[in-house]
Amino acid sequence: MEEFVFKDYYRNEVKLSFQDHPFSKAPKHVWVICKYENKWLLTEHSTRGLEFPGGKVEKGESAREAAIREVKEETGGIVKDLHYIAQYFVRGKSDTIIKNVYFAPIELLTEQSTYYETHGPVLLDKIPDNVKDKKRFSFMMKDDVLSRCLRYVQENY
Ligand code: GTP
Numbered sequence: 001m002e003e004f005v006f007k008d009y010y011r012n013e014v015k016l017s018f019q020d021h022p023f024s025k026a027p028k029h030v031w032v033i034c035k036y037e038n039k040w041l042l043t044e045h046s047t048r049g050l051e052f053p054g055g056k057v058e059k060g061e062s063a064r065e066a067a068i069r070e071v072k073e074e075t076g077g078i079v080k081d082l083h084y085i086a087q088y089f090v091r092g093k094s095d096t097i098i099k100n101v102y103f104a105p106i107e108l109l110t111e112q113s114t115y116y117e118t119h120g121p122v123l124l125d126k127i128p129d130n131v132k133d134k135k136r137f138s139f140m141m142k143d144d145v146l147s148r149c150l151r152y153v154q155e156n157y
Contacts, residue, residue, distance in 0.1 A: 004148060008090060009132075009139040016088040016145055018152060021100070023089045028057050029099035030067040031140070033085075033153055034077055036106040040127055043074040044119040051138035053077075053118075054099070063100050071104060073112070075121040080107035085152055088145050101145070103153045 004016045015023070031054035034041035043053045053074040057066040064082055071077045086101040109121060127150060128134060132142045140146075 004144060006144045008143040008145075012093070013091045014088055014143055014145065016086060016148060018086045020084070021087055023087055024098045026057075027063055027087060027098040027100050029097050030054050030057060030063050030070060030102065031099050031145075032067050032071050032079075032082075032102045032104050033149060034071060034075065034079075034104050034106050035153075036077060036109055036123065039123040039125055041075055041077055041106055041109070042122045042124060043115065044122050045138055046117050046119060048138035048140065049136050050122055050124075051140045064102075067100070067102050067104070071106070072110075073116050074118045075106075075115070076110040076112045077104075077106040077121065078108040078110060079104045081105055083157070085156075086145075086149055101149050103149075103157055105157075 006014055008014050031052055033052050042050050044050055053071045055070045057063050067082055068079045071079050083103045084100060085103050088099055090097050131137045
């Protein structure tokens with residue numbers, strides 16, 4: 001099984017795989033690479049900065065349901081198709097997390113009365129190559145998960 005191992009922005013170990021749910025069949029976190037009208041759709045998190053939307057799977061919810069919900073809550077985007085692309089595992093200082101990565105074309109951007117812990121949608125023509133050096137971007141965008149998943153999306157969709 002091809003697995004990529006690297007360090008994240010905080011020097012935590014990350015394992016990334018494009019296999020079908022290699023680390024957990026029921027991961028508790030999701031992350032969604034969104035595209036709307038030929039632009040990347042991100043959210044501006046109040047403290048972390050720009051990132052693709054995502055979050056925790058709630059009780060009684062599937063990972064796919066959580067992905068669709070988080071995109072709507074944090075950007076107002078209505079998911080057209082939800083494609084599973086990868087799963088990653090982060091070994092943190094005290095806990096570990098497993099996250100599914102999806103690619104989602106967005107059919108409609110709706111206005112929300114709240115964007116929860118974010119300032120809502122941000123559309124970008126291009127994700128800069130040097131995201132790692134940009135303070136405006138979240139730490140989640142600053143390891144090989146982003147570059148490898150974006151490459152996968154560009155090659156497959
Ligand atoms: P709350 O319970 O919502 O406050 O979340 P939390 O701060 O406990 O964070 P969470 O459980 O989502 O993640 C725990 C830790 O895992 C974070 O502090 C990060 O270090 C790490 N982590 C979470 N998501 C990612 C991610 O997408 N990429 C990387 N590299 N690390 C992550």
